[in-house]
Amino acid sequence: MTPPRWLFWHRRDLRLADNLGLAAAAAATPAVTGVVVLDPAELAAVQQAPARLWFLAESLRELAGRWRAAGSRLVILQGDPVELLPRLTAATGAAVVAWNRGVEPAERERDRRVAAALQGDGVKVLVDWDQLLVPPETILTGAGDPYRVYGPFLRNWRGQVERRAAAGELDPLPAPRELLDLDPASLPRPELWEALPLLEAVPTAARLAAIAAAERAHEPFPGADLCPCRPGEAAALAQLEAFADGGAMASYEEGRNLPGDAGTSALSAALRFGSLSPRQAWAAAAVARFAARSDEALASITVWEQELCWREFYQQALFHFPELADGPYRPQWRHFPWENDPQRLAAWQQGLTGMPIVDAAMRQLVESGWMHNRPRMIVASYLVKDLIGDWRLGERFFMEHLVDGDLAANNGGWQWSASSGMDPKPLRIFNPATQAAKFDPEATYIRTWLPELAHVATADLISGHIGALERRGYPEPIVDHKLQQAHFKALYAGLPRG
Numbered sequence: 001m002t003p004p005r006w007l008f009w010h011r012r013d014l015r016l017a018d019n020l021g022l023a024a025a026a027a028a029t030p031a032v033t034g035v036v037v038l039d040p041a042e043l044a045a046v047q048q049a050p051a052r053l054w055f056l057a058e059s060l061r062e063l064a065g066r067w068r069a070a071g072s073r074l075v076i077l078q079g080d081p082v083e084l085l086p087r088l089t090a091a092t093g094a095a096v097v098a099w100n101r102g103v104e105p106a107e108r109e110r111d112r113r114v115a116a117a118l119q120g121d122g123v124k125v126l127v128d129w130d131q132l133l134v135p136p137e138t139i140l141t142g143a144g145d146p147y148r149v150y151g152p153f154l155r156n157w158r159g160q161v162e163r164r165a166a167a168g169e170l171d172p173l174p175a176p177r178e179l180l181d182l183d184p185a186s187l188p189r190p191e192l193w194e195a196l197p198l199l200e201a202v203p204t205a206a207r208l209a210a211i212a213a214a215e216r217a218h219e220p221f222p223g224a225d226l227c228p229c230r231p232g233e234a235a236a237l238a239q240l241e242a243f244a245d246g247g248a249m250a251s252y253e254e255g256r257n258l259p260g261d262a263g264t265s266a267l268s269a270a271l272r273f274g275s276l277s278p279r280q281a282w283a284a285a286a287v288a289r290f291a292a293r294s295d296e297a298l299a300s301i302t303v304w305e306q307e308l309c310w311r312e313f314y315q316q317a318l319f320h321f322p323e324l325a326d327g328p329y330r331p332q333w334r335h336f337p338w339e340n341d342p343q344r345l346a347a348w349q350q351g352l353t354g355m356p357i358v359d360a361a362m363r364q365l366v367e368s369g370w371m372h373n374r375p376r377m378i379v380a381s382y383l384v385k386d387l388i389g390d391w392r393l394g395e396r397f398f399m400e401h402l403v404d405g406d407l408a409a410n411n412g413g414w415q416w417s418a419s420s421g422m423d424p425k426p427l428r429i430f431n432p433a434t435q436a437a438k439f440d441p442e443a444t445y446i447r448t449w450l451p452e453l454a455h456v457a458t459a460d461l462i463s464g465h466i467g468a469l470e471r472r473g474y475p476e477p478i479v480d481h482k483l484q485q486a487h488f489k490a491l492y493a494g495l496p497r498g
Contacts, residue, residue: 003029005092005182009085009099010036010074011107013130013274014059015233016066016175020130021100026176028096033182034067034074035088035097036060037081038203043212045106047396051369051403052269053205053212054221058231059275061202066233072179076199078211082113084196089123091192092182097123100130100274103315104407105322131271133170133278133308134160136316146320147313148422154309161282170279226368228262229269229403236270237280243267244284250297252304259361259372260444265304268404269370271311281308314412317422324411327392328420332495336420339388347478348383349397351449354477355464357436358382360449367449369403374439380417381430386484388491391418419492427492429485436462450474 006025013019025032060076067074077084085097097118102108115125129135134157140146147153164170187193203211205221230239243249243265255263270276285305292298318324328334347353351362361375371379376398383389395414399405415421419428440446443461447454453461453474460466464477 003031003180004095005029005031005033006096006098007033007035007085007089007092007094009081009097010034010063011099011274012102012272013100013277014056014063015236015275015277016063016070017233017237018172018174018277018280019100019274020173021098021126021128022176023173024126024128025096025098026179030071030178031180031182032176033072033092033094034063035085036063036074036076037084038076038078038199038208038211039080040078040211040213041080042106042110043208047399047405048209048212049369049399049401049403049405050205050209050221051223051227051401052405053208054224054369055229055231055269055273055403057203057205057208059233059273062232062234064202066175067179070176070179072181076202078197078199081110082117085114086117086121086123087192087196089118089121091187091189091196093188095124096126098126098128101127102131103136103319105318105325108322131274131278132312132315133157133164133282134312136319139316146316148317149424150310150313150422151424153313153316154306157309157312158305165282165286170282172277172280172283221369223368227370227403228266228368229370230266231269231273231275233275236267236276239265239267239270240276240281240284244288249285249288249304250292250294250300253296253300255300256303256307257374257439258445259375260440260442260448264372266370268406268409272404272406272409278308278312310412311409314408317412318408324415324421325407328418329415329422330420330426332497333418333420335495336390337491337494338390340390340393341387344387344478345383345389345393347475348379348387348389348394352475353382353387353479354475355382355432355481356443356446356450356453356461356466357432357440357464360446363449365398365401369401371402372445374435375445376413377417378430378432378435380414381428382432384418385429385488386432386479386481388484388488391415391420427489429488431481431485433463433481 006029008022008025064074089097118125139156139160184190184193248255248263255261267276285301289298289301292301351359353359358379361371361379365371380394383394384391391414395410398410412421416423419426443458446461452472456466456470
């Protein structure tokens with residue numbers, strides 16, 4: 001008897017190993033086919049970064065090879081999934097379509113429409129949580145409300161994670177093997193198969209941009225060699241192993257704040273695209289914890305685990321408060337009198353503010369598609385509280401460039417920096433010179449991304465007080481931090497309270 005055909009719809013889970021929705025499908029039947037639907041409207045609706053298109057294209061190329069190695073195939077379609085997935089199920093005779101759930105408002109609405117279309121045709125739908133260690137519906141306050149503050153969320157989250165890990169519920173699952181491929185010539189409706197908008201080859205980044213009708217449709221991402229995030233499932237696992245076993249995780253508490261050092265995991269894009277699962281990340285931390293030989297190492301591992309929690313805090317926040325995607329969490333910030341000076345904004349975007357730590361970070365973003373987390377906080381504070389620029393302008397610019405651009409994390413980070421989000425401390429202002437002195441004391445990071453200033457004394461690079469002859473075309477600071485800090489505080493004081 002021929003086993004029933006299932007389809008597994010990949011979205012933000014571009015891997016075969018430890019993919020909960022795929023594992024459930026493969027447990028039910030060996031006849032599983034992978035599906036990716038490249039929706040032009042969806043690609044064009046978000047600010048598409050060339051770096052993300054590069055990462056997606058390379059990850060899809062590896063994913064297709066892994067499906068072939070497992071005995072089946074990855075079908076890549078171009079169009080609207082609400083229309084195409086029912087057509088594909090009809091063509092293949094698939095009985096079930098499985099996928100993993102998401103938190104973003106637009107993807108949740110899309111999934112509801114896809115599920116309704118499939119179920120209207122009599123096709124079953126199987127959905128699961130995969131991108132979070134703790135599903136957002138199961139992590140609530142004692143009153144049954146979503147969390148709005150990280151600290152209490154962390155305590156609840158960690159307790160649930162540790163209980164689930166002790167029960168073996170978070171053990172990473174192996175990739176499915178010995179799957180059964182479909183035969184296009186023997187399908188129940190081969191004429192429907194022939195009519196599908198199938199891509200014969202895995203699309204390149206340029207092809208993805210063309211599908212999205214992007215302005216840079218045929219420009220390759222030039223910063224692939226500079227980007228520390230590497231696409232594909234194999235690279236993600238290799239980076240995780242190197243980070244956990246190479247000592248960086250054991251010194252993460254200090255190393256995560258030093259942008260001039262390779263002290264982070266660089267796995268943000270892998271987690272965003274799902275070429276790595278959060279369970280694989282947690283398991284690596286557990287192994288490192290077992291091997292730790294000092295209290296400092298244990299503390300660092302804990303801090304890295306807390307960063308996984310920050311990711312899930314922002315994900316559950318967007319799930320429960322979808323309005324975050326459109327504006328500030330704190331309503332008084334809707335009335336803030338942003339100045340949004342276009343020349344200052346352009347200087348910030350181009351890394352020409354005259355404040356070296358800010359400009360180095362913005363150059364890193366534009367050239368490599370990635371930015372170290374400490375500089376992300378510095379440049380965000382600078383845009384909002386030195387330049388009096390609306391945080392949503394920065395949020396958008398980041399999404400236009402970041403390889404790990406993620407609505408929940410990017411929005412959460414910008415609202416944290418702007419003081420408009422879920423944060424018990426309502427006002428926080430970073431002094432960029434103080435930040436540089438503390439976290440880039442030798443100006444290693446600054447010199448890396450501002451090579452035209454390599455000759456300048458370290459103290460001057462940190463402070464931004466560079467002599468006219470030493471500048472050699474590099475601009476003077478466009479604002480005075482002390483004056484702008486006082487100006488911002490005055491504007492903030494005028495906001496309505498409550």
